[in-house]
Amino acid sequence: MLTADALLESIPQLTVYAKALADKNYRDLLQDTLEHAWRKRQLFSPDRPEPPVRWLTIIMRNKHLASKERYRRKSVDTINVTNLLTLIPETVPDAFETVCAAQAFANLSPQEKEICLRMAFGETPRQMHNRFHLSVRTVWNRVLTIRKKLEQFL
Numbered sequence: 001m002l003t004a005d006a007l008l009e010s011i012p013q014l015t016v017y018a019k020a021l022a023d024k025n026y027r028d029l030l031q032d033t034l035e036h037a038w039r040k041r042q043l044f045s046p047d048r049p050e051p052p053v054r055w056l057t058i059i060m061r062n063k064h065l066a067s068k069e070r071y072r073r074k075s076v077d078t079i080n081v082t083n084l085l086t087l088i089p090e091t092v093p094d095a096f097e098t099v100c101a102a103q104a105f106a107n108l109s110p111q112e113k114e115i116c117l118r119m120a121f122g123e124t125p126r127q128m129h130n131r132f133h134l135s136v137r138t139v140w141n142r143v144l145t146i147r148k149k150l151e152q153f154l
């Protein structure tokens with residue numbers, strides 16, 4: 001079982017790690033990690049060869065990745081699929097094109113959906129490369145892949 005002393009001794013190292021992961025929101029991440037670790041302290045075995053800080057950094061990393069995934073899912077799901085039609089050539093979309101666009105959009109990966117929708121709302125690949133932590137060239141390659149997938153359905 002994890003003791004309060006071991007948890008308190010780990011805080012300086014966890015703070016450095018939280019700052020590296022979450023930058024401005026590092027305090028929230030640190031607090032969430034400490035709360036989670038305290039609730040699950042009975043799962044930590046003192047017989048483990050690694051120190052408690054290793055277990056705590058794994059919890060922190062998982063918390064951080066989960067929060068990023070929640071944000072990504074939320075931002076993709078809240079945008080209407082019909083905005084995808086702005087990527088279709090300047091024609092009047094009828095019901096058939098709308099259904100095809102929805103099918104094409106459903107066929108994209110989550111990151112491709114995000115890039116597609118951001119392009120539809122006017123964001124450039126240069127702006128997106130910082131958001132996704134990808135090179136500009138990789139973003140352009142993803143845009144080309146998206147266009148190929150959309151052309152298959154339209």
